[in-house]
Amino acid sequence: MSVTAQPARPAPDHHAQFIELLSASLAQNAFIKLVLAKYVGEEAELQRLIIKPVVVKEQPCLSFVYRYKTRDITKNFPLADGVAAIAELLPTSFKNAHLLALTDEAQLEYSKKNKSSLFKSKPQQLREAPSAEHNREKNRFLDLSRPFLADLGVTDAKQALIPSMSRKWKQINKFIEVFSHALTSSPLQLDRPVRVADFGSGKGYLTFAIHDYLRNTLKAEGEVTGVELREDMVTLCNSAAARLEHPGLVFKCGDVRSVAPSELDVMIALHACDIATDYAIHTGIRSGASIIMCSPCCHKQIRLQIQSPVLLKPML
Numbered sequence: 001m002s003v004t005a006q007p008a009r010p011a012p013d014h015h016a017q018f019i020e021l022l023s024a025s026l027a028q029n030a031f032i033k034l035v036l037a038k039y040v041g042e043e044a045e046l047q048r049l050i051i052k053p054v055v056v057k058e059q060p061c062l063s064f065v066y067r068y069k070t071r072d073i074t075k076n077f078p079l080a081d082g083v084a085a086i087a088e089l090l091p092t093s094f095k096n097a098h099l100l101a102l103t104d105e106a107q108l109e110y111s112k113k114n115k116s117s118l119f120k121s122k123p124q125q126l127r128e129a130p131s132a133e134h135n136r137e138k139n140r141f142l143d144l145s146r147p148f149l150a151d152l153g154v155t156d157a158k159q160a161l162i163p164s165m166s167r168k169w170k171q172i173n174k175f176i177e178v179f180s181h182a183l184t185s186s187p188l189q190l191d192r193p194v195r196v197a198d199f200g201s202g203k204g205y206l207t208f209a210i211h212d213y214l215r216n217t218l219k220a221e222g223e224v225t226g227v228e229l230r231e232d233m234v235t236l237c238n239s240a241a242a243r244l245e246h247p248g249l250v251f252k253c254g255d256v257r258s259v260a261p262s263e264l265d266v267m268i269a270l271h272a273c274d275i276a277t278d279y280a281i282h283t284g285i286r287s288g289a290s291i292i293m294c295s296p297c298c299h300k301q302i303r304l305q306i307q308s309p310v311l312l313k314p315m316l
């Protein structure tokens with residue numbers, strides 16, 4: 001009996017299969033996310049690359065978020081260019097790729113000697129299709145297109161959120177959300193100017209935000225004053241307020257203890273240092289403010305709304 005040698009089977013091309021899965025998920029609008037990990041390139045601080053679908057100027061694109069140790073850099077590519085870039089990066093720059101789609105999941109791995117393995121599975125539960133809208137947002141109280149956000153460095157020239165400012169953006173929105181609830185349950189009427197003081201206004205994120213919310217969202221008259229010790233911040237904020245046409249928004253240089261409007265409707269002191277918050281609360285009560293929003297620096301945040309009876313509630 002003769003034994004004929006079987007021709008050696010070519011090794012499966014896991015790379016091509018993986019790219020095919022990726023392309024198919026894009027073609028079927030089923031692509032959720034791709035994460036490239038185990039970076040082996042030359043950039044010391046690059047950790048991973050997260051790729052998601054976005055729509056830019058009505059064109060489907062892939063958003064590449066390069067995650068470094070301390071920052072993120074985002075670049076958007078048309079679909080075909082994005083897929084070609086991913087194909088190039090494996091395995092020369094990344095040794096691990098995890099693809100998540102609505103109906104499939106796949107993991108491509110390379111050993112130190114670049115031996116590939118491909119694992120495929122089906123998701124255990126039905127996934128929701130991601131929204132591919134650029135700057136996908138939760139229900140926000142402010143719009144990313146507001147000009148003051150670009151001026152203060154929260155958004156870029158294209159009105160897209162600068163990744164490193166995402167915490168600040170969340171904080172600004174949470175602040176306006178809390179304010180809007182407080183306003184609804186306060187006795188304040190919007191048919192007359194709402195007088196606001198923001199003590200320790202810093203770079204003016206919250207001061208601009210509340211002024212913009214009053215004027216542009218609520219169509220009310222806002223007389224908003226930021227009080228800040230640092231002269232450079234005051235100059236920066238006053239010139240931005242003038243340039244961006246924020247009438248009724250002024251910044252004054254001085255100490256909470258000495259620059260205090262006599263009559264106020266809303267008193268804000270968020271993260272003002274040391275005992276500045278205590279002075280601000282005192283001023284707020286003395287000047288008859290209906291709403292006092294404060295959070296002592298480095299302490300648990302609180303919202304204090306003065307009404308009858310006085311309410312003291314956790315803010316965040």
Ligand SMILES: C[S@@+](CC[C@H](N)C(=O)[O-])C[C@H]1O[C@@H](n2cnc3c(N)ncnc32)[C@H](O)[C@@H]1O
Nearest residue numbers: 200201202228229254255256270271272273276
């Ligand atoms: C941590 S920053 C907060 C800025 C802003 N409220 C926010 O939450 O984004 C605190 C600011 O309070 C200012 N500040 C501290 N003590 C002050 C005082 N006694 N009077 C006025 N401003 C003060 C500081 O200069 C600083 O800009």
